[in-house]
Amino acid sequence: MDDLLERLRADLPAEALITDPDVMASYARDMAGFCEAGVPAAVVLPRTVEQVQRVMRTATALRVPVVPQGARTGLSGAANASDGCVVLSLIRMDRILEISAVDRIAVVEPGVINADLARAVGEHGLTYPPDPSSWETCTIGGNIGTASGGLCCVKYGVTAEYVLGLDVVLADGRLLTTGRRTAKGVAGYDLTRLFVGSEGSLGIVVKAVLALRPKPPARLVLGAEFPSAASACEAICSIMERGHTPSLLELMDRTTVRAVNAMTGMGLPETTEALLLAAFDTADPAADLAAVGELCRAAGATEVVPADTAAESELLLQARRTALPALERLKPATMIDDVCVPRSRLGEMIEGTAAIAAKHGLTIGVCAHAGDGNTHPVVCFDHHDPDESRRARESFDEIMALGLELGGTITGEHGVGLLKKEWLARELGPVGVELQRGVKRTFDPLGILNPGKLF
Template sequence: MGDLVERLREGLPDTAVLTDPDVTAAYRNDMASFCPSGRPAAVVLPRTVEQVQHVMRTATDLRVPVVPQGARTGLSGAANASDGCIALSLVKMDRILEIDPVDRIAVVEPGVVNADLSRAAGEHGLTYPPDPSSWESCTIGGNIGTGSGGLCCVKYGVTAEYVLGLDVVLADGRLLRTGRRTAKGVAGYDLTRLFVGSEGSLGVVVRAVLALRPAPPPQLVLAARFPGAAAAGEAVRRIMAGGHTPSLLELMDRTTVTAVNAVTGGILPEDTGALLLCAFDTPDPAADLAAVGALCEAAGASAVVPAEDRAESEMLLRARRLALPALERLGATMIDDVAVPRSRLAQMLEGVEGIAREQDLTIGVCAHAGDGNTHPVVCFDPADADQARRARASFDAIMELGLRLGGTITGEHGVGVLKKEWLARELGPVGVEVQRGIKQVFDPLGLLNPGKLF
């Protein structure tokens, strides 16, 4: 421990190396439940690429594991510390280095907060579309590490589609540059995509070149009430089959609507089995909403209410972003992240309702319905051993259901610690063998984020 701290401080300011156990305890874990974490030997907060390289060289020399961290808003335990590790927090590397409105790119450090980048791009008439629900606090480095999505994915896509190039410090301290800053480029293997979603297990991202898009017009939102989740799923099927491209298509079930109303004073209709929010940012959003409203009615909507203006639209979107915090007020939560083909969304929702009945637990579901990414949230009392057991059983049953429907165990939250047993089931033995081989190439000593993914 003494040798490690001394070596770290040789290339870092004293204030960048934290060892007080009361302070380092705050860096033990992210926001996921049921994920073990250890005590870091030290927390390091570098501000430069050279300082990150020094950390990795020191870790390699001393054979000390390193856990890269961002804002720790993740939901899979991917940022959880292991005993004796260096917790490498990148939140101090928070500069927006460049915004180029001609090439439509941003060059940023990993600690830049997602919303801050969006606001900075907006000053140039541009936007950075990926917008996770935690966008006011999550960092770009964390978004890249987990391959984050967001509410607008149905039209604008996920983080991987916006990462053009990366600077990555490898396990031995070497600096690798991947990708490009041009609109096109296919030289060599696509290493950039390989790092997106790798959860800090292959290298430490220290700089990113991100694609920007022209800022869209303000969107208008429609709220459609359904007697149940299955009818809402049918509406989603009809909307997508009809060739519509909404900027947002989100779903909340009855449990989630009730929870959101409890924290907002009742901004959503209580007599709702499921609420579907659909938005358009097209030149004539009212016409698009009218067409989608008709499809919702045909699918069994009991009411279809288009927002009259931007303020009303923002109120509905705020309600959707409050879904997780509202459900957390019902107790501890296990948050699933299963994505299924859109055509099977209704089956997924009905299956989760059945699991909730079988396990006698409250499970609220919110979903990025437009791309089939569901977030069942299992609520329980962790002090009740039987409830905790049933919560874990519910979580696993939901993942099994998703795979059975042709889906995936994670659409945007990542694997981390929480789902690594299930990753092997989804990938199969050959897939796991290949991915472990890739890990061996980049991190032969196994020092980067050990115990995650596999």
């Protein structure tokens, strides 16, 4: 330990190194529940690529684990410290290095906040579409590490589709450049995609080349109330089957709607069993909303209310963005699942989750990126109650098992981390796990990068 700290002090400016135990404790974990966190030996907040390289060279020489972190808004425990590790927080590497309207790219450091990038490129008439619910606080590096999604994925896709190239510091301190700045490029294996979603287990992202799109027109949102989750899911299937391309298609169940009202006083309809939000950013969004409204009514919607202005639309979207914080207020602890199923099985997923909640006597609210089939069941429980904690964990696992049974995946956008590592093996199978571990050994032969995560 003394050797580690001595080397770090010699290699880094004083403000980059934290060794105070109380301060380090604040860097020990992300926002996931039921995930253990260790005690780091040091926290490093680099500002340059060279400082990251120095940390990794020291870590390799001393065989010390390194845990990369962004803003710690993750929900899988992927950023949790391990005992004796160096926590490498990249939040101070927060520069937007370039925005090119001609090439439609942005070049950024990993600590750039998602919303800050969106606002910056917006001044150039462009947009960076991936927008996780935590977009005002989460970082681009963290988004890349977990391959995050967001509300607009149904039309615009996820983070992986916007990462063109990366600069990555490897476990031994070497700097690797992957990908391209061009619109097209197929030279060699796609190492860029390999790093996206790797949760810091293969290398440290220190720069990213991101694809941008022209800024779309202001979107309008429709809210539709349904007497059941099944009828809401029928409407979702009809919308997609008829060829509509909403920029957002989100679902909140009754539990979530009530939680949002309790937190915000928005006055959402608490009698509804499911509230569907659909948005269009097309040339004529009112016409698209009218067509979707008819499909909602045909599926059994009891009320369909299209917003007339961008301000009304933003209010509805704020209700959806508030869903997870609102559910977290219901009980002292929550476990947020992230199961994605084929759209055609979404109704079964939601009904099955309700049955699991009833079986275990728990409150489980569901909000969903419905256009993607990506559900977020939120298990609310009292972590001071051992029996309730046990039931919460069992329900969480049963929800993941249900997702796999329906042809889905255990995570659509939150990642694996510590929370779902046992389930990753079930989804991938033994051959898949063997090959992925082989990839890990190639990039990190000493196993010092974010050990204990994923596998």
